[in-house]
Each structure stands twice: as C-alpha cells, then as structure tokens.
Amino acid sequence: xxxxxxxxWIAVDWxxxxxxxxxxxxxxxxxxASSDDGxxxxxxxxxxPALLSLIDPWLSDRKTPVIACGMVGSRQGWxxxxxxxxxxxxxxxxxxxxxxxxxxxxxxxxxxxxKQPKPADVMRGEETQIAGxxxxxxxxxxxxxxxxxxxxxxxxxxxxxxxFQTFMTGEVFALLSQHSVLRHGMGGxxxxxxxxxxxxSDALSRPDRFAARLFSLRAEGLLxxxxxxxxxxxxxxxxxxxxxxxxxxxxLGQAVNLIGAETLSRAxxxxxxxxxxxxxxxxxxDCTLAGLAHLALQTEATR
Amino acid sequence: xxxxxxxxWIAVDWxxxxxxxxxxxxxxxxxxASSDDGxxxxxxxxxxPALLSLIDPWLSDRKTPVIACGMVGSRQGWxxxxxxxxxxxxxxxxxxxxxxxxxxxxxxxxxxxxKQPKPADVMRGEETQIAGxxxxxxxxxxxxxxxxxxxxxxxxxxxxxxxFQTFMTGEVFALLSQHSVLRHGMGGxxxxxxxxxxxxSDALSRPDRFAARLFSLRAEGLLxxxxxxxxxxxxxxxxxxxxxxxxxxxxLGQAVNLIGAETLSRAxxxxxxxxxxxxxxxxxxDCTLAGLAHLALQTEATR
Numbered sequence: 001x002x003x004x005x006x007x008x009w010i011a012v013d014w015x016x017x018x019x020x021x022x023x024x025x026x027x028x029x030x031x032x033a034s035s036d037d038g039x040x041x042x043x044x045x046x047x048x049p050a051l052l053s054l055i056d057p058w059l060s061d062r063k064t065p066v067i068a069c070g071m072v073g074s075r076q077g078w079x080x081x082x083x084x085x086x087x088x089x090x091x092x093x094x095x096x097x098x099x100x101x102x103x104x105x106x107x108x109x110x111x112x113x114x115k116q117p118k119p120a121d122v123m124r125g126e127e128t129q130i131a132g133x134x135x136x137x138x139x140x141x142x143x144x145x146x147x148x149x150x151x152x153x154x155x156x157x158x159x160x161x162x163x164f165q166t167f168m169t170g171e172v173f174a175l176l177s178q179h180s181v182l183r184h185g186m187g188g189x190x191x192x193x194x195x196x197x198x199x200x201s202d203a204l205s206r207p208d209r210f211a212a213r214l215f216s217l218r219a220e221g222l223l224x225x226x227x228x229x230x231x232x233x234x235x236x237x238x239x240x241x242x243x244x245x246x247x248x249x250x251x252l253g254q255a256v257n258l259i260g261a262e263t264l265s266r267a268x269x270x271x272x273x274x275x276x277x278x279x280x281x282x283x284x285x286d287c288t289l290a291g292l293a294h295l296a297l298q299t300e301a302t303r
Numbered sequence: 304x305x306x307x308x309x310x311x312w313i314a315v316d317w318x319x320x321x322x323x324x325x326x327x328x329x330x331x332x333x334x335x336a337s338s339d340d341g342x343x344x345x346x347x348x349x350x351x352p353a354l355l356s357l358i359d360p361w362l363s364d365r366k367t368p369v370i371a372c373g374m375v376g377s378r379q380g381w382x383x384x385x386x387x388x389x390x391x392x393x394x395x396x397x398x399x400x401x402x403x404x405x406x407x408x409x410x411x412x413x414x415x416x417x418k419q420p421k422p423a424d425v426m427r428g429e430e431t432q433i434a435g436x437x438x439x440x441x442x443x444x445x446x447x448x449x450x451x452x453x454x455x456x457x458x459x460x461x462x463x464x465x466x467f468q469t470f471m472t473g474e475v476f477a478l479l480s481q482h483s484v485l486r487h488g489m490g491g492x493x494x495x496x497x498x499x500x501x502x503x504s505d506a507l508s509r510p511d512r513f514a515a516r517l518f519s520l521r522a523e524g525l526l527x528x529x530x531x532x533x534x535x536x537x538x539x540x541x542x543x544x545x546x547x548x549x550x551x552x553x554x555l556g557q558a559v560n561l562i563g564a565e566t567l568s569r570a571x572x573x574x575x576x577x578x579x580x581x582x583x584x585x586x587x588x589d590c591t592l593a594g595l596a597h598l599a600l601q602t603e604a605t606r
Contacts, residue, residue, distance in 0.1 A: 116522075117526065120522035120525075121519070122526065168514075172479075172517075176478070180471065180475070180478060207511035208548045210510070211471075211542075211545040211549040212470065212549035215424065215471050216422055219422075220423040222418075222423075222425055245511045247514075
C-alpha cells in the first residue's frame with residue numbers, strides 16, 4: 001500500500017465464523033480483506049496474530065485505530081465487552097472496551113453488544129449495523145429487521161433501541177436442510193417462489209400447524225415427487241412464516257428496514273410485502289461500516 | 304445354544320441406526336442380541352452378513368424363519384418392501400417381501416411400511432408396533448401415539464389404520480440441543496418437571512409464539528443463569544407442546560395408547576395428562592415383538 005493511502009482507521013467485523021477487515025480513508029474504503037479466523041476457533045492469545053495477518057500491510061509508524069464489533073467481544077472472545085441494557089442508543093463510544101495489544105502500531109476498541117433483561121435477549125454485532133442504519137437515515141423511527149442465522153427484530157424510537165427479539169430461523173433452516181432427514185429431498189441451492197409463498201401463507205395463517213408440516217416435505221418427496229427446489233423454498237417459507245407470525249407486533253403497520261445479505265433480505269421483503277408491508281432494504285456491509293465509522297469518528301474526537 | 308432351545312423363528316427390528324434380533328420360542332424370548340449395523344451404514348450386500356453375525360449361534364439345519372420390520376425395507380435398505388396405502392390393516396402377511404439369501408438355514412421376510420397419499424405421510428416399523436398393540440389389545444379403537452425421532456399419531460378403527468401424521472419432534476430436539484447455539488446451555492441429561500410443564504403449557508396455548516421462544520433459552524442462560532436441566536426440559540416442553548397443538552384433533556377426547564421408550568412416553572403421558580387425557584403406556588419392544596409374532600404365525604400357517 002502506498003504510504004499516501006494508509007488508512008485513517010481500520011474497521012473490523014469479527015463474528016463466530018469469519019473475520020472481515022476494511023482499510024478506511026477519508027473517502028471510504030481503501031482496501032479490504034477477510035479470513036475464516038472467526039471467534040469460534042480462536043483462543044484469546046490468537047486474536048492479535050489473526051488480525052495482524054490481515055491488516056499488517058496497511059500499518060505504518062503512526063498508531064492506527066482499529067474499531068471492531070461482533071462476537072469478538074463475547075465472553076469466549078478476545079476481551080469481553082459487557083452488554084449494555086436497552087433502552088439505550090445502539091452504540092456508545094464510552095462503553096467501548098480497549099484491548100491491550102502487543103503491537104505498538106494499533107489501538108483496538110471493541111463495541112459491546114446489547115441485552116434486554118425481560119424478555120431475556122442479547123445481540124452482538126447487530127447493534128453496530130443498527131447504529132449505521134441510523135447514521136445513514138437520521139431521524140428514523142420504526143422497526144429494523146436483521147435477517148440471518150439469528151434474525152433480530154428491533155424497535156427504534158428517538159435514536160434508541162427500545163426492545164428487540166431474536167429468532168433462530170437461519171440456524172434452524174441450516175440444521176433441518178443439511179442435517180435432518182429432510183436433507184435427502186433438499187439438495188442444491190435452487191428455489192421456487194410459488195412454493196415459498198404458499199408455505200409462508202400457510203405458516204402465517206396457521207402457525208399452530210407448523211409442527212405437522214415439516215415431515216410432509218419428506219413424505220411428499222417420497223410419494224409425490226416434490227422437487228428439491230420446492231422443498232427448500234417451502235421449508236424457508238414455513239420457518240420465515242412462523243417467525244413473522246410471532247413477530248407480528250413488530251411489523252404490523254410499521255415502517256420496516258431490512259438489513260442483511262441481499263438474497264435473504266429479498267425473501268423477507270417478499271414475505272412482508274405479501275402482508276401489506278413495504279420494507280426498505282439496506283446493505284448489511286454498508287450498515288456495519290457506517291456504524292463502525294460512527295464509533296471511529298467519536299474515538300478520534302475524544303482522543 | 305442348546306439344540307433343544309433353538310428358536311422357532313427370529314424377530315428382527317432393523318432401523319436406520321440399530322439392528323436388534325430376538326430368538327423366539329413357544330414361550331417367548333429365548334435370547335436377544337443387537338448391534339449398530341443400522342440400515343443407514345450398510346450396502347445391500349452387507350445386510351445378510353450383518354444379520355448372520357448376530358443370529359448364527361441360533362441357527363440349525365432346519366430352516367428358521369426370520370421376520371423383519373423397519374427401515375431395512377426402505378428403498379435404501381436390503382430389499383424394498385413397497386408401502387401399503389391406508390386405510391388398511393397395519394400389517395398383512397401377503398404383502399411381505401421375501402429376501403433372496405445365500406444361507407440355506409434362514410428364510411427372510413420384510414414387513415412393508417404404510418403410506419398415506421394425502422396429506423402425504425409414511426411410516427416404516429411403527430406399523431408392526433401398531434399390529435402388536437392391536438394383538439395385545441384386541442378390539443382397540445382410538446388413537447395410538449408413537450413418540451420418537453419421528454413421532455407418529457395414528458387413528459385406528461375396526462382394526463385398520465385410518466390416518467396418521469408424523470412429527471419430527473425427536474429429531475428437532477436432538478439437533479437443537481446438540482448442534483445449535485442452544486447446546487451451550489444444555490449439557491448433561493438432567494430434567495426439570497416445572498420447566499417442562501410451563502413450556503408445554505405456553506406452547507400449547509400460544510403455538511404462534513413458538514419461534515420467539517427458542518432463543519430465549521440461550522439468552523436466559525446468559526443473563527438469568529437458566530440451568531441446563533431447566534433449559535433441556537423447556538426445549539422438550541416447547542417442542543412437544545407444538546406437536547400436541549398440531550395433533551389436537553388426534554387426542555382431544557380420544558382413548559390414547561402411547562407406544563415407545565419409557566422415559567419419552569412418560570413425558571408425553573405427563574403432557575397429555577395435563578390436557579385431561581389419560582393415555583395408557585405400552586412398551587415399544589413388547590409391541591414390536593407382538594407385531595412380528597403376528598406375522599410369524601401367519602407365515603407359519605401359510606407355508
């Protein structure tokens with residue numbers, strides 16, 4: 001990297017399975033890198049080397065601030081960044097935890113997650129995306145949904161997270177489609193919109209019948225030739241359907257922003273659209289970077 | 304084995320994960336054996352050796368009938384025994400499929416499973432347990448529930464299976480408790496009746512909120528010190544609760560017989576008892592053997 005383009009700061013999204021880093025300059029992203037050195041496979045002493053292996057080319061003699069979010073701040077992570085309790089702003093510079101590092105070229109801060117005492121719930125990483133969404137859309141009041149392994153529904157008012165609820169939809173889909181008996185009829189990555197729509201509508205209108213619908217995917221594969229694309233889409237529709245059924249107080253009559261990977265967000269948007277909602281889609285990466293930038297600017301200002 | 308006690312016939316319960324065999328005489332069980340040579344790990348040519356490795360000591364020059372049920376008769380099994388369509392008697396000697404074997408000391412027949420065209424559903428193995436339950440309780444009309452990896456609810460009338468429905472409750476419990484994020488707060492094999500009861504009641508009365516309840520097990524573990532025994536029992540209560548919610552037409556106001564492993568059957572009996580039902584518990588092994596004996600007697604009579 002040309003010395004003239006060394007980053008002002010480095011953004012880090014460090015989840016359970018992946019590590020993503022961005023070299024950030026005045027005009028945005030200068031460079032980016034990633035690895036599978038997720039929190040889940042690292043011991044505390046391995047975090048700094050894992051980070052340096054990606055960002056070393058970007059460093060200079062001047063100390064570069066590194067701002068990280070995600071599971072890196074969990075009890076099993078690098079350093080625990082204790083949860084902040086809602087209602088509160090999604091992020092707060094004063095609550096960031098500084099990590100003691102060996103390399104003098106970096107200073108590292110980790111953003112804490114949020115907790116909700118009752119009903120008990122927690123998030124790590126999404127709070128930074130929420131902060132980014134608010135930075136990109138000042139004054140937003142309403143609901144943010146972050147589809148994913150653990151989908152979150154978040155009520156925002158006056159710049160604060162008021163309440164939130166987690167659904168294990170993505171993880172349950174992965175387990176059922178890859179590790180249960182249903183995997184036999186669900187190969188590939190194909191899709192069928194009609195099967196998704198029908199299952200979604202069925203699950204939303206009769207969530208009490210959900211448990212009776214799962215095995216039908218296997219049985220219809222055996223008896224009626226249900227195709228893998230149809231089976232995958234129907235399983236997704238059933239699971240998103242019971243999520244929407246339980247999350248109805250969050251989205252009914254509300255302005256909803258969806259933050260996440262594009263394919264998954266589009267499935268949620270389609271589902272919500274059929275229920276009369278008109279969600280807006282925001283890029284997960286854009287929101288993560290905007291949230292980390294918000295913290296980085298504050299960090300600079302308070303040094 | 305003393306030649307005087309060689310079996311009249313051999314009973315075989317051959318599932319996906321296990322192979323169980325019994326040497327049967329005029330007064331019942333003479334000997335039994337088992338292995339983990341389940342259907343899931345065998346190629347067609349490996350079935351006969353796997354069977355002989357357990358039953359060889361019981362064989363004599365006289366040809367011994369072997370009657371098998373379970374996944375051994377699936378398309379991926381030893382020889383496919385095509386499903387019979389309900390409504391029909393649970394088993395039928397004429398529909399058994401004879402396997403061509405190399406060893407002249409045995410003759411092998413496999414009982415076919417049942418299929419229900421609409422709503423699509425299938426069973427393999429349970430039909431033999433149902434036949435056994437009917438042999439042990441002649442004239443029974445009502446509902447049989449077979450809790451397990453894939454729980455079955457079965458409507459019986461005039462000796463026939465009228466309809467049935469499969470729930471993946473046991474498999475989903477295993478996946479969530481052992482392979483999802485919930486596993487972190489769910490170690491051991493402990494139990495908590497109060498936690499089970501509360502979750503069951505909650506899931507039965509508000510099945511639409513099921514999806515919102517799963518992650519609370521993890522969050523309460525992190526924030527409120529929910530104990531592993533409580534978390535396990537609550538997950539079980541939630542999953543059995545949504546099964547009972549969807550299976551309500553089967554058990555409401557009906558005479559219910561439960562067939563299965565004792566611990567699991569007791570959980571179902573407790574759950575149904577709280578809803579005003581008084582199910583009777585039957586041993587899964589007793590029913591399997593009674594069903595296979597019913598087929599063996601018919602086989603003898605028609606030779």
